[in-house]
Amino acid sequence: MEFIIVKFVLVLIVFLVSLGIAAYSTYAERKIAAFLQDRVGPDRAGPFGLLQPIADGVKMFMKEEIIPTNADKGLFILGPSIMMMTACMTGVVIPWGDTLFINGTEYAVQITDVNIGILYIFGVVSIGVYGIMIGGWASNNKYSLMGAIRASSQMISYELAMGLSIIALIMTTGTLSIREIVEQQQGFHWNVFIQPLGFLLFIICAFAECNRTPFDLPECETELVGGYHTEYSSMKLGFYLFAEYINMFISSAIIASLYFGGYNFPFIDQLGLSHNMLTLLGTLIFFGKIFFFIFFFMWVRWTIPRFRYDQLMHLGWRIMIPLALVNILLTAGVVLWKNGQLFN
Amino acid sequence: MQLTNRSQIVVNKQMTFWEKMYLPAIISGLAITVKHLFRKRATVKYPEETRPVSAVYRGWHVLKRDEQGRENCTACGLCAVACPAEAITMTAAERKKGEEHLYREEKYAAVYEINMLRCIYCGLCEEACPKEAIFLTDRMVPSDLLRSSFIFGKDKLVEGTSPETKIDISQRTNAHRKP
Numbered sequence: 001m002e003f004i005i006v007k008f009v010l011v012l013i014v015f016l017v018s019l020g021i022a023a024y025s026t027y028a029e030r031k032i033a034a035f036l037q038d039r040v041g042p043d044r045a046g047p048f049g050l051l052q053p054i055a056d057g058v059k060m061f062m063k064e065e066i067i068p069t070n071a072d073k074g075l076f077i078l079g080p081s082i083m084m085m086t087a088c089m090t091g092v093v094i095p096w097g098d099t100l101f102i103n104g105t106e107y108a109v110q111i112t113d114v115n116i117g118i119l120y121i122f123g124v125v126s127i128g129v130y131g132i133m134i135g136g137w138a139s140n141n142k143y144s145l146m147g148a149i150r151a152s153s154q155m156i157s158y159e160l161a162m163g164l165s166i167i168a169l170i171m172t173t174g175t176l177s178i179r180e181i182v183e184q185q186q187g188f189h190w191n192v193f194i195q196p197l198g199f200l201l202f203i204i205c206a207f208a209e210c211n212r213t214p215f216d217l218p219e220c221e222t223e224l225v226g227g228y229h230t231e232y233s234s235m236k237l238g239f240y241l242f243a244e245y246i247n248m249f250i251s252s253a254i255i256a257s258l259y260f261g262g263y264n265f266p267f268i269d270q271l272g273l274s275h276n277m278l279t280l281l282g283t284l285i286f287f288g289k290i291f292f293f294i295f296f297f298m299w300v301r302w303t304i305p306r307f308r309y310d311q312l313m314h315l316g317w318r319i320m321i322p323l324a325l326v327n328i329l330l331t332a333g334v335v336l337w338k339n340g341q342l343f344n
Numbered sequence: 345m346q347l348t349n350r351s352q353i354v355v356n357k358q359m360t361f362w363e364k365m366y367l368p369a370i371i372s373g374l375a376i377t378v379k380h381l382f383r384k385r386a387t388v389k390y391p392e393e394t395r396p397v398s399a400v401y402r403g404w405h406v407l408k409r410d411e412q413g414r415e416n417c418t419a420c421g422l423c424a425v426a427c428p429a430e431a432i433t434m435t436a437a438e439r440k441k442g443e444e445h446l447y448r449e450e451k452y453a454a455v456y457e458i459n460m461l462r463c464i465y466c467g468l469c470e471e472a473c474p475k476e477a478i479f480l481t482d483r484m485v486p487s488d489l490l491r492s493s494f495i496f497g498k499d500k501l502v503e504g505t506s507p508e509t510k511i512d513i514s515q516r517t518n519a520h521r522k523p
Binding site: 032036040 | 380
């Protein structure tokens with residue numbers, strides 16, 4: 001019983017935190033876009049415009065709900081629901097912190113430590129493609145369909161390279177559990193120093209998976225009106241946009257935990273703090289890393305223009321995948337050489 | 345024949361390996377954008393801050409009163425005739441006995457309206473006025489939600505009688521007299 005309560009509380013916290021961060025990511029996006037363009041950004045709602053996400057949310061709810069006459073109603077509603085659901089599901093396996101001792105019992109700051117955590121994330125993320133595809137198909141609109149086709153082909157192409165870049169990482173860590181991967185990076189032994197090429201491939205693929213610039217072809221306004229969510233309005237549109245920001249948050253968390261040591265930080269043992277304090281500090285640092293990557297996502301968005309579609313496919317299939325394969329080969333060679341199995 | 349030194353010869357040069365990697369270019373781009381993070385903002389937060397305007401700025405009109413607080417305007421209609429945007433309309437009325445402290449001459453404008461959305465702020469009304477009654481000032485017309493609220497009547501155009509509510513136009517008139 002206590003197990004269920006603890007997990008329920010954790011789920012609720014993670015759910016609310018990811019929603020809150022997604023909401024404030026919209027604000028941060030607008031602010032950072034403004035700052036990078038020498039503007040001020042939203043500053044009317046509340047101090048520094050901090051209430052802007054709430055105003056936006058209220059606006060989204062108040063908008064008229066339109067379902068096109070020729071749209072497939074069931075699928076039209078299913079699309080954004082899948083998108084939102086998968087976005088919220090990925091946070092389950094991420095280790096948000098080390099363990100906490102409360103009344104002598106040890107609690108891990110993680111909802112569940114599945115021993116195939118990475119595979120779970122890949123599985124859930126690839127369901128997310130259905131959200132976009134179904135939404136675009138159900139709209140019965142050529143622009144939506146084009147956007148959906150672009151999105152799904154892009155996500156499928158880049159999922160391959162992403163998976164391959166992760167394989168190299170798994171070969172060095174020897175585990176699929178994200179918590180174990182994070183624990184191996186104790187102190188400053190971050191995987192980014194072991195797998196720099198893998199990290200580069202992974203972060204590029206993460207941009208593509210999140211449909212962020214320079215890979216935001218599914219919703220490029222200049223060609224496709226609004227992309228796969230052209231026909232959506234009110235909170236269904238809100239769900240699509242919101243899910244995108246949750247995805248960005250979760251990918252930042254995954255990048256931080258796989259390659260940047262998660263809740264580990266240098267000189268963790270020399271602080272002389274109690275275990276619980278170190279866990280809290282580690283969680284804070286983990287969130288600092290996540291915020292940095294969210295900032296990085298936005299920074300790149302306001303720097304680089306979008307790819308052309310053939311360039312996107314060229315990059316995905318003819319550069320990323322071969323590079324990932326080379327990375328696997330190199331890693332395999334180094335792992336074997338370290339074990340002394342290479343030349344005998 | 346070379347006419348200017350700005351011409352450039354087009355070369356269809358192949359990109360080098362370094363350029364094909366794109367990453368150095370992306371990093372230098374990121375460096376450029378992050379520099380802008382710390383630049384001065386170009387935004388002027390309008391209602392709270394305003395840009396300095398010149399002394400002869402042409403904004404919201406004022407209908408002046410004379411030293412004794414009487415309206416200068418005699419509703420002659422020359423401003424309305426001069427107005428290229430046809431923004432000014434007025435209705436003249438005759439001054440009654442006992443109103444001598446309100447209006448300077450026997451005729452006055454009972455209704456005087458300027459449509460601020462039609463007005464192009466050219467200042468021809470001011471030039472046409474023989475009585476020094478209408479002037480353009482450096483006040484900007486505030487925004488509003490209704491078109492009808494941009495038709496400014498005498499309540500918004502005539503200056504007050506007390507010294508505090510008088511609108512100073514000396515800078516503008518001096519600047520005009522200078523040459």
